Amino acid sequence: MGTKGSKSFIEKLQELDVRYVYVLVLLVITVPILRPIGIPPGKTSPETLGLYRYIDELPSKSVILMIADQSPAAAAECQPGMLAIMYHTVAKGLRVLFYASRTDAIPYIDDVMVKVLGKTSDHPDYGKLYVNLGYIPQAEVGLTGLASDVFFTNKDAYGNDLRSMEFFEDLPKKDASDWKLAIYFGASSLDWVVRQVTDPYGCPTGGGVAAVLVTRIYPYYPHSVIGFLSGLKGSAEYELMIQKPAEAAAGMDAQSLGHLAIVIMIVLGNIGYLASRLKSQGGA
Amino acid sequence: METIEALTVLAGSGITLALLSYLWRENLAFRIAEHAYIGAAAGYGTLVLAENAWRLLEAPLARGEWYWYLTIVLGLSYFFFFSKNYFWLYRYPIAYVIGNDIGVVVARSVKTQFLEQIRVTTTITDLNAAIIAVGVFTALFYFYSTMEHKGVFRGVSKIGIYFLMGAFGASFGATVMARISLLIGRLRFLYFTEPAYYLIPVAILLLFIGIFMDRRKKT
Numbered sequence: 047m048g049t050k051g052s053k054s055f056i057e058k059l060q061e062l063d064v065r066y067v068y069v070l071v072l073l074v075i076t077v078p079i080l081r082p083i084g085i086p087p088g089k090t091s092p093e094t095l096g097l098y099r100y101i102d103e104l105p106s107k108s109v110i111l112m113i114a115d116q117s118p119a120a121a122a123e124c125q126p127g128m129l130a131i132m133y134h135t136v137a138k139g140l141r142v143l144f145y146a147s148r149t150d151a152i153p154y155i156d157d158v159m160v161k162v163l164g165k166t167s168d169h170p171d172y173g174k175l176y177v178n179l180g181y182i183p184q185a186e187v188g189l190t191g192l193a194s195d196v197f198f199t200n201k202d203a204y205g206n207d208l209r210s211m212e213f214f215e216d217l218p219k220k221d222a223s224d225w226k227l228a229i230y231f232g233a234s235s236l237d238w239v240v241r242q243v244t245d246p247y248g249c250p251t252g253g254g255v256a257a258v259l260v261t262r263i264y265p266y267y268p269h270s271v272i273g274f275l276s277g278l279k280g281s282a283e284y285e286l287m288i289q290k291p292a293e294a295a296a297g298m299d300a301q302s303l304g305h306l307a308i309v310i311m312i313v314l315g316n317i318g319y320l321a322s323r324l325k326s327q328g329g330a
Numbered sequence: 331m332e333t334i335e336a337l338t339v340l341a342g343s344g345i346t347l348a349l350l351s352y353l354w355r356e357n358l359a360f361r362i363a364e365h366a367y368i369g370a371a372a373g374y375g376t377l378v379l380a381e382n383a384w385r386l387l388e389a390p391l392a393r394g395e396w397y398w399y400l401t402i403v404l405g406l407s408y409f410f411f412f413s414k415n416y417f418w419l420y421r422y423p424i425a426y427v428i429g430n431d432i433g434v435v436v437a438r439s440v441k442t443q444f445l446e447q448i449r450v451t452t453t454i455t456d457l458n459a460a461i462i463a464v465g466v467f468t469a470l471f472y473f474y475s476t477m478e479h480k481g482v483f484r485g486v487s488k489i490g491i492y493f494l495m496g497a498f499g500a501s502f503g504a505t506v507m508a509r510i511s512l513l514i515g516r517l518r519f520l521y522f523t524e525p526a527y528y529l530i531p532v533a534i535l536l537l538f539i540g541i542f543m544d545r546r547k548k549t
Contacts, residue, residue: 068353075510079517122515123508149378150371181382184427187434200389233508241435241442257507261500269450270442277504278511297514304510 060318067311074307078299085302087286087295094283096273097252100227101131106139107175108226109217111249113239114144114151115185115232120256124231125154126294127254127281131229132162134288141213143196143225145179147188151232152181155203167204173211178203186238193222193243222247227272233259240270254281336525343526346516347533354537465493 053061101110112131116124135142144159146152155178159166169176180203182188191198197208197220208214217224228243230236233256244251250272253263257277267274275281278301281294348363383405390398410420454460471483472490479487520526 065354071510071513075513075517076521079514079521119512120508123511149375152378180385181378183379183382184431187430190434199386201385205385237443238435241438245438245442245446257504257511258501260504261497265447265450270446277507278514279507293518297511297518300514300517301507301510304514305507308506308510 054321056318056321059314060322070311071304071307075300075304078303079297082296083299083303085299087282087298090283090287091276091280093267093274093276094280094287096268097131097229097275098134098273098284098287100250100252100272101134101138101140104138104140104226107141109141109143109224110135111222111225111228111243112142112144112155113189113228113230113232114146114154115148115230115234116154116256117148117150117233120233121154123256123277123281124233124254125157126278126292127275127284128154128158128231129161129292130281130284130288130290130294131254131275132158133290134284136162137288139175141175143177143179143213145192146181147185147232149181152203154231155180167202167206173206173213175213177208177211177213179208180204185234186242189238189242193247196220196224222249225249227252229254232256235259236263236266236271236274240266244270339523339526340529343520343523343529346520346526347529350516351533351537354540357540359536464489465496469493469497 104110112128114128116128132142144155146155156166159169159176159178163169163171163176166172166178179192179199182192182199196214196217199208201207202211214220222228222243225243225247226249228239228249229252230239231254236251236253236255236259239251243249251266251270252272253259253274255263255274255276257279260274260276263271263274275284278294278297282291282298285291285295345363345366348359349367351357352360383402387398387401404423404426407419407423410416410418413419451463451466454463468486468490470490472487472494477483520530
């Protein structure tokens with residue numbers, strides 16, 4: 047090993063204060079956010095395409111369940127996708143039943159309704175095409191209750207009686223077999239939706255999930271999960287498919303450059319590791 | 331923009347910057363934001379849960395179904411956690427919730443996560459399905475330690491470890507993507523939401539003062 051005064055570039059790089067890496071990542075992400083470069087989005091993934099096509103081919107008034115399970119930590123990835131899918135369902139005239147499976151996901155449902163419909167329970171189609179059930183506790187147990195009886199919560203998030211709503215009038219069984227799709231938005235797990243809705247009632251599952259969850263969805267794709275939005279990239283693809291580029295599409299330049307910076311740092315780190323290992327083997 | 335809305339945005343911006351300041355080092359602003367977040371989350375969660383418990387109970391109680399009161403008793407039993415003498419009563423709601431969860435989850439997991447996965451993995455329709463089948467088999471074999479991995483079996487085990495490494499790599503890549511997305515979301519909020527960006531120069535100034543004071547302490 048060299049003395050302290052004669053350290054090689056590789057050795058210096060390996061001892062670099064990690065805070066310089068943070069500053070570099072911050073700069074690499076900030077520049078394209080403030081001044082978009084317009085990196086081409088590339089080919090739409092089959093997962094996004096699967097979800098888009100399925101929703102697009104549903105007859106109007108079909109019922110879709112949207113499960114909000116995004117914490118503030120996952121909202122940056124999931125919320126743009128939820129918004130894009132909501133725009134699509136409104137354009138297709140589908141019925142949407144919302145519910146939150148965690149307390150901090152409640153505001154995201156109102157956010158989607160306000161941004162897409164302009165209103166929540168005051169909207170003229172509320173109770174006919176859209177219903178927000180609010181928070182249902184005990185994630186999987188709660189979904190089991192809802193799947194077996196849509197009137198499980200008795201009232202919606204705003205205190206309205208569910209039995210008096212036009213939304214549910216023509217549903218034959220009043221359980222999950224009436225739904226055409228259940229879409230999960232979040233980062234924790236999607237297994238329980240497949241377990242409680244898809245397998246027992248035959249209603250396929252879709253997802254607008256944080257990228258960390260993606261590798262856990264593939265075992266169910268495409269036989270149970272017909273398609274899903276993979277993090278910000280999936281949301282951006284969906285925004286482009288419905289021709290409403292918004293927050294996710296705007297973040298893709300930063301996402302691409304951020305990844306590039308991290309890949310370069312991983313390569314440099316590995317070169318440094320191999321060089322120091324070779325050097326120590328040579329010196330031994 | 332209304333005053334209350336502006337204050338909300340400023341609070342969001344301040345807390346975001348305070349939490350990001352941890353990247354420099356742990357500091358007072360970070361600790362205040364961290365504790366405020368935990369306190370606010372606990373308070374908000376308690377209120378929402380109480381409201382929802384009442385929403386679910388209101389109708390059956392109005393119909394005179396008295397046995398629903400038992401759920402309130404069961405829920406309140408959680409407070410026996412704080413009693414030395416009656417701590418054992420706290421175990422009843424815990425046992426009920428866990429038992430209920432296991433009953434709901436396990437019964438259907440057998441089909442979804444075991445039988446259905448075997449069916450799908452062994453149904454080979456194209457090259458991708460064949461690769462997945464080989465990956466699942468060899469990765470499982472890697473963990474099979476009843477027999478020594480020698481000869482052909484050593485090769486099978488080696489293929490399994492390559493599949494596992496590939497899966498870990500994909501998982502790591504997805505995690506990086508998720509974290510960058512989170513940062514993009516926060517930065518877009520800080521840069522484009524008025525008056526959130528007013529606090530950015532303040533945060534930078536405080537950061538430089540902190541770095542300057544650190545250096546002075548060292549010398």
